[in-house]
Amino acid sequence: MTDDFRFTLRARDGGARLGEISTPRGAIRTPAFMPVGTAATVKAMYPGQVRELGADVVLGNVYHLMLRPGAERVAELGGLHKFMNWPHNILTDSGGFQVMSLAKLRKLDENGVTFQSHIDGSRHQLTPERSMEIQRLLGSDIQMQFDECVKLPCSHEEAERAMRLSLRWAERSRKAFGEQPGRACFGIVQGGAERDLRIESARALADMDFGGMAVGGLAVGEPQEVMLAMIETVMPHLPEHKPHYLMGVGTPDDLLQSVKRGIDMFDCVMPTRAGRHGLAYTRWGKLNLKNARHAEDPRPLDPTSSCPAARDYSRAYLHHLVRCQEILGMMLLTWVNLAYYQDLMAGAREAISAGRYDDYLAQVKDNWTRDGE
Numbered sequence: 471m472t473d474d475f476r477f478t479l480r481a482r483d484g485g486a487r488l489g490e491i492s493t494p495r496g497a498i499r500t501p502a503f504m505p506v507g508t509a510a511t512v513k514a515m516y517p518g519q520v521r522e523l524g525a526d527v528v529l530g531n532v533y534h535l536m537l538r539p540g541a542e543r544v545a546e547l548g549g550l551h552k553f554m555n556w557p558h559n560i561l562t563d564s565g566g567f568q569v570m571s572l573a574k575l576r577k578l579d580e581n582g583v584t585f586q587s588h589i590d591g592s593r594h595q596l597t598p599e600r601s602m603e604i605q606r607l608l609g610s611d612i613q614m615q616f617d618e619c620v621k622l623p624c625s626h627e628e629a630e631r632a633m634r635l636s637l638r639w640a641e642r643s644r645k646a647f648g649e650q651p652g653r654a655c656f657g658i659v660q661g662g663a664e665r666d667l668r669i670e671s672a673r674a675l676a677d678m679d680f681g682g683m684a685v686g687g688l689a690v691g692e693p694q695e696v697m698l699a700m701i702e703t704v705m706p707h708l709p710e711h712k713p714h715y716l717m718g719v720g721t722p723d724d725l726l727q728s729v730k731r732g733i734d735m736f737d738c739v740m741p742t743r744a745g746r747h748g749l750a751y752t753r754w755g756k757l758n759l760k761n762a763r764h765a766e767d768p769r770p771l772d773p774t775s776s777c778p779a780a781r782d783y784s785r786a787y788l789h790h791l792v793r794c795q796e797i798l799g800m801m802l803l804t805w806v807n808l809a810y811y812q813d814l815m816a817g818a819r820e821a822i823s824a825g826r827y828d829d830y831l832a833q834v835k836d837n838w839t840r841d842g843e
């Protein structure tokens with residue numbers, strides 16, 4: 471156990487990295503997938519279940535928690551770890567992205583963003599200082615700078631404006647974070663799909679004293695090749711001794727391709743959101759269990775899986791639950807999908823350690839062509 475925040479690079483296999491973040495709350499094995507726990511819960515999962523799947527860290531959101539139940543209230547109740555009964559690491563997103571994708575009547579200026587809650591219309595303001603104060607009140611172990619993420623496609627001028635604003639907000643966020651032993655503040659690289667802006671942003675952030683570097687502004691609807699091109703553009707300019715976090719990503723293929731290019735951390739709503747909508751991620755690809763072809767299929771999703779939801783329930787039963795919109799259907803498929811994402815990352819870590827990541831990537835992709843059977 472350590473009382474400071476430390477990242478150790480354990481092995482490399484081409485561009486892929488095997489590492490470990492250690493904090494007073496435990497180790498985060500990288501490459502890592504962080505289940506999204508937006509409203510202080512990984513939807514449809516017990517915290518103990520999430521941990522059993524191998525998750526070392528979950529993600530929380532300033533935007534949602536400041537609106538409901540409120541950061542001060544969570545602090546009075548002992549902080550977010552105690553509140554949600556998750557004693558392991560928590561990373562919190564700083565709110566800027568969610569404000570722009572969820573809130574109403576947003577007004578952005580140099581100081582921050584004022585907006586109306588999408589829940590009750592109440593008025594709120596987020597600045598770099600308030601976002602870092604909220605993350606400190608929550609007791610977050612990894613706190614994200616407050617930034618502005620532009621939608622893609624956008625003009626070079628617009629991407630430049632938002633990237634420079636995000637750099638000024640990075641300075642303010644880092645100053646407001648101060649020194650919190652055992653915790654880290656991460657900078658977020660912006661710059662849209664513009665190589666010059668991405669490099670300028672990465673270089674400027676690398677000179678600030680951040681504990682890790684995130685790549686933001688992606689997974690906002692751009693094609694995968696644009697996302698991968700931006701990762702390749704910034705990677706040479708990210709400090710290799712600090713964790714690299716790709717925000718909001720992604721599909722299983724996105725994760726494996728990004729690990730190959732030097733990404734260590736991911737978060738994405740896909741496995742949990744897809745599970746609630748009847749979609750199952752399996753070794754052979756994605757299955758839509760609403761589809762009538764599963765109605766009389768007695769086989770489990772994957773008899774070799776270590777996840778009971780994938781091993782002990784027939785596709786016919788899962789199809790029935792999804793068709794009836796039964797709560798158990800959402801629970802079981804969320805479980806299946808998070809197990810798949812954690813196993814995918816565990817396999818990547820093992821493959822990098824053995825120096826056979828490219829074989830692993832090819833083997834996983836080869837299985838996907840067999841249409842879920």
Ligand SMILES: CO[C@@H]1O[C@H](CNc2nc3cc4c(=O)[nH]c(N)nc4cc3[nH]2)[C@H]2OC(C)(C)O[C@@H]12
Binds near residue numbers: 565614688717719
């Ligand atoms: C696949 O899920 C959809 O795609 C979005 C995930 N993509 C994403 N890119 C992000 C970029 C940033 C960023 O630049 N900065 C900060 N602070 N946080 C970020 C969070 C991000 N998440 C989800 O967001 C919506 C709700 C649009 O659909 C989901």
